[in-house]
Amino acid sequence: MPGFVSLVGVGPGDPGLLTLRGRRAIAAADTLLVDALVHPGVLRHARPDAEQLFVGKRGDQSSTGQEEINHMLLLRASQGRRVARLKGGDALIFGRGAEEAEFLAEHGIAFEVIPGVSAAIGATAYAGIPLTHREHSSSVALVTSRERPGRPADQGPLRAVASADTIVIFMGLRRLATDLATLIDSGRDPSTPAAIISAGTHPEQVVVTGTLADLPDRAATADVRSPALVVVGEVVRLRERLRWWDGPGLHGRRVLVARAAEQSAETADAFVDLGAAVVEIPMIRVGDPSRPEELSVALRSMAAGRYDVVAFTSANGVRRTFAALRSLGLDARAFGRARVAAVGPETARALSDSGITADAVAAEHRGVAVVDALASLPGIELAGCTVLLPRAEVASPGLSETLRARGAAVDDVPAYRTLGPSEEDRERLRDLWSSGGLDAVLLTSGSTARGIAETLGDALLPLPPGLIVASIGPTTSEVARSLGMPVHVEAAVYTLDGLRDALRDHYRQGAFAPP
Incomplete structure (x- = not known):
């Protein structure tokens, strides 16, 4: 079976910016080739058995050369494997994704390109700096400040875009003073607003604002590190009004x-x-209970109609109960006539994921709230009611004691064990x-x-x-x-x-x- 390569842009940092198609490609991959700027959270979507190779490309400081990366792509695709090549930002914007696509095409390897949120889009949005604005900017230019290996520095591209309303300079920290001086020499007013964004969309994001004339000095006294993005134009003035990500609160904590x-x-x-x-x-850690047979007996009794109510106090209890049901050849139908109660929305979601809509949800993790939720169920009188509590092996006795005090018959059954x-x-x-x-x-x-x-x-x-x-x-x-x-x-x-x-x-x- 022929292999296949997905060139996936995973966004500039925040793993929540990964696209749905990108996530599907990662989940389907046998092998992942991962750049240095890929957030570890993106890899949650990979299969546990997937091969993960960290090729570490970061600017000109590459732990794995491009030729070697190309060889790795070719070798694994030739073996019939599905390969996801994960690149920070967008794969085709200053990311050498086009070169890798050319290589694959030349060698007859089928591939796809899955666009990602470019740093030019994501980092600026998280900094509160729009690239366009009806009153301030109707043109945007993207340039890179990185020099190509073996070639002299060339300021021509920067001079060519100096008149754009908004200019975004990738990898802009190392040559910041030189690049901004070039824009001034090319006719931009030294007082033009400018910003540098470090670690854009990450909790460690740092944004320094100033002008073409003073931004290099301001950046030198701040904690600005590569990779960094430079934005030039009147849109920078909007940051203080549109700042939403890195304001007071949990940011950076x-x-x-x-x-x-x-x-x-x-x-x-x-x-x-x-x-x-x-x-x-x-x-x-969550493990099997010491006496798993007790849960099996209780679930068979539930399937036979013994319980009026089954109450879950945690998502772990839900997951372990349904795993036990499956091992017995049973499913959600085993709940039969029993009403189902949940403590908290997370537990209710776990039930919903398993095909059960909770009849009652206690908003608070307290015994009284659970009892009140059960008592509110139509047709349920706690006195004489039979209740199954599948929960942790070592759990607070308060809930079962409160239910028994109200006249309920309670089976408090261990569904899982909490380990260190x-x-x-x-x-x-x-x-x-x-x-x-x-x-x-x-x-x-x-x-x-x-x-x-x-x-x-x-x-x-x-x-x-x-x-x-x-x-x-x-x-x-x-x-x-x-x-x-x-x-x-x-x-x-x-x-x-x-x-x-x-x-x-x-x-x-x-x-x-x-x-």
Whole structure:
């Protein structure tokens, strides 16, 4: 079977800018050739068994030469493999994608080009600088400041576009002073607004504004690093009005997500969307319960009509229950007449993904809220009601005790077991904690709090200077405090969104250190 190559532009940094077609190509690939500027989050979409080769091209400093990259593409495609060649930004804008496409065409290899969000589009948008504006710009020029190997510096292309309303210079840091002086020599007013954008669309994004005359000096005193994009034109003046990404709040804050790997991505995305630099170190793992036969017995009883209500308190409980159903040759029909309740929107989504719409959703992760949600179900009287709770092997007894106090018959059955972190993840957390490399820690459950405290031991306290501990709700906060961990921020709404909003508001109010 002939191979196939997808030349995929993955965007300038933020993995959320990957296109749907790009994601499909990555998911289908047997081999991925990955440039240095590709965000690791993009690789989440790859198959676990896919070969990943990091070819590390970054400007003129390439760890893998272009000829070698071409050979790798040819070799793997000739072996009948589907190859995804991942390139930062757009593959055909100053990315040598056209050269690779030519090479593939010359060797008879089928390929496709999947456009990506160019840095010229993405980085400027995230900086609050539009490329065009009816009152300020009706023409845009894209040029590169990078010199071609073996050729003398050539300012001709820059001079040729000097009259464009908006000029975007790729790889513009190293020759910043020379390039802007060339534009002035070519007739641009020295007071023309200009900006340089470093790490565009990343949480570490830095934007420095000035004029053609003073931007080099301003950039020299700021934390501007390559790759950097330079924008010249009146549109730069709009930044302060249109700035949305790198304002006060979570932008640039290093936030620890310590949830189990199965849930970490969703949590990380919620904070990345607001500009946080998320560090994912799972402090818990989800495993099979010690007595899996108990869940099997309960599920067979459910299929036989024993339960009036099945209540799920976590997405892990949902996933493990449905895995157990499949192992028994059963599916969603096994719920039969039982009403289904969920704690929180994340648990309800997990049910929906499995083909079940929750009859009741408790907004808060508290026993009373769950009981109230169950009591609100039409035709359900808690007194005499049979309830199945498939949840963690070690769980708070409050919910089952409250239900029994209301007269319900409760089967509290372990659907999964919460395990501690791997030794590798323990070491990562210890190193990060000791280096002071975090701004905030998210506690999404008592288990994550326990995992952090047990991993750090005596090193937990005192907290690193300026570190904020943010909790999803009072139950989790209670566990954290029992472990000696202070809680500085607690979500008013006990959901992931509530936690995100509480931490964002904390920083927006200028509370940059623990109260």
